[in-house]
Amino acid sequence: MSINRQIVLASRPQGEPSADNFRLVESPLAPPEQLADGQVLVRHHFLSLDPYMRGRMSEGKSYAQPQPLNEVMIGGTVGEVIASRHPQYAVGDKVVGMGGWQEYAVVNAAQPGLLRKVDTTHIPLSAYLGAVGMPGVTAWYGLMKICEPRAGGTISVSAASGAVGSAVGQLAKSRGCRVVGFAGGPDKCRYVVEELGFDACIDYRQHATLDSLQAALREAAPQGIDGHFENVGGMVLDAVLLQMNAFGRIAVCGMIAGYNGEPIPLRHPQMILTSRLRVEGFIVSEHMEVWPEALKELGTLVATGRLKYRESVAQGLASAPEAFIGLLKGRNFGKQLVKLI
Template sequence: MPRNQQILLDNRPAGEAVAGNFKLVSNETPALQDGQVLVRHHFLSLDPYMRGRMNDSKSYAAPQPLGQVMQGGTVGEVVESRSPKFQPGDKVVGMGGWQQYSVVNAGQPGALRKVDTTHVPLSHYLGAVGMPGVTAWYGLVKIIEPQAGQTVVVSAATGAVGSAFAALAKARGCRAVGIAGGPDKCKYAVEELGFDACIDYKLHNDAASLSAALEGACPKGIDGYFENVGGMVLDAVLPRMNDFGRIALCGMIAGYDGKPLPLSHPALILTARLKLQGFIVSEHMEVWPEALKELGTLVGTGKLRPRESVAQGIEAAPEAFLGLLKGKNFGKQLVKLI
């Protein structure tokens, strides 16, 4: 069995996460038991939610255990199998974590899923045709419930979730407006992702300024908002929401370092009769087949062209993850392992 390099959570952050919170180790891969498969990971996924799990605090998921492999999504290839469900060479997606190999119990529901790479590149199953894409789909379709002609907005518009949002919204006849950081990201959002407009939040020092820019991009107001950021961005969006607007609350990356995120004008939720709903996409597995079918078609037909930031080698994962939290990535952040 091959040696396996792994990255563990060595200690919990005090405020901002740092590279010293992680530890690189090397271990022997255990021999397979009946019903198990050995997967060699080609890519591992880096996602903002991982930062919250590094804290030992109450949340929707248990904290990442200390001294254990950082948990996260992976795609790769079965290299050895003692299960009739998988054969060597099968391309699979799972939750193998920050390591080069994983031993998976093939009979565990949802632990491993075969994927077809004929029309969709393997790495996209960690992004547009994976958990981030389904996240965008669920928030838009099930919470925002857009109607043709309505205006929908998403923060972190060029990230893994936001990238899928535009194509899904345009397919439903909506005006799609993004919020992103920097002129290059905003140009990409409009020219390649299909947003009708994209606002560079870095040009605005406060919520009032950003809100004025949103008013220009959304002349008919905002009917649906997909929130990944919180803080100043949410304060800027709320005054632009139309009556009976819907907000899908997916992430609050502005507060992942433990800082409080006060809301400046919460009364707007009442006066505009807004629906604001938080959600965790892994609690809605019943929609995944429908969502993945649409997302795979959008990618396969070129209507969704997701961009990736790829760090090379397992040892690059911590710094790439810290960069993701500061918005240094462009599109889905991955680590390539082979």
């Protein structure tokens, strides 16, 4: 326990990230008796891998500061308190935080927002990094506050089998919407329809042209689209713009198609005007006021089995770089995690 293994960002990627951009290091871990007042020592059980991390690896302008070189990669974590000098945290408490790509973290628990106790009686610990964590709240906010689902309307979502997209679709179904997803591959599309309950799912890999993709979308959403949740960009967004109803709403959560610096031009931006669309980008950490309401609903749905989710789990800290690269290429199925214990 005297050694803490960590993964740091060794270099900034040029184009697609590679394993060479990361480095595994070992750092001494101070003994628990040396904790300062208010500090908590956490042993991480799972760490979260998320697409936003790719943007942080670059120095270009973004909504957050770049990940510093030679420092522990940023990331969400869940784990167990193994030593505490804070009155509200006891040894054995399960917690969620932003501990980063490392096996242990010393956290100043007195600072608001750095650590939160969670109840694992009815919700698995790992779910607090997915359906009942940041991805789930991201889905909830974009759907509820931007897409504004209404019974009888149609909601579409890209990356529908992922941690965010799968929650968007299920939440929209629970509000009486027709839901159309986009996913890559027949297995993911089958899962989205048969297990998650979407009305339709389009395998974008089967459509080499915009005309082909648009035809498939017209068949899946014959009444047009009222709200769209965008995670990818590119040709999917082009097809959606052509199928949006007047006064439709588009929540822009991610643009994975351009995360490695590729241009992602719009073929028909005039549809924003023609259909009088509202297109709004958002970062869920800027809307902390909705987290309690969102987490209450998400937690209840997961605990009662009404919100389904899937996890891809890599084993051991050393597997994190390759698992992250796979995530950006769509190799994961559901929420990508790394199991550390």
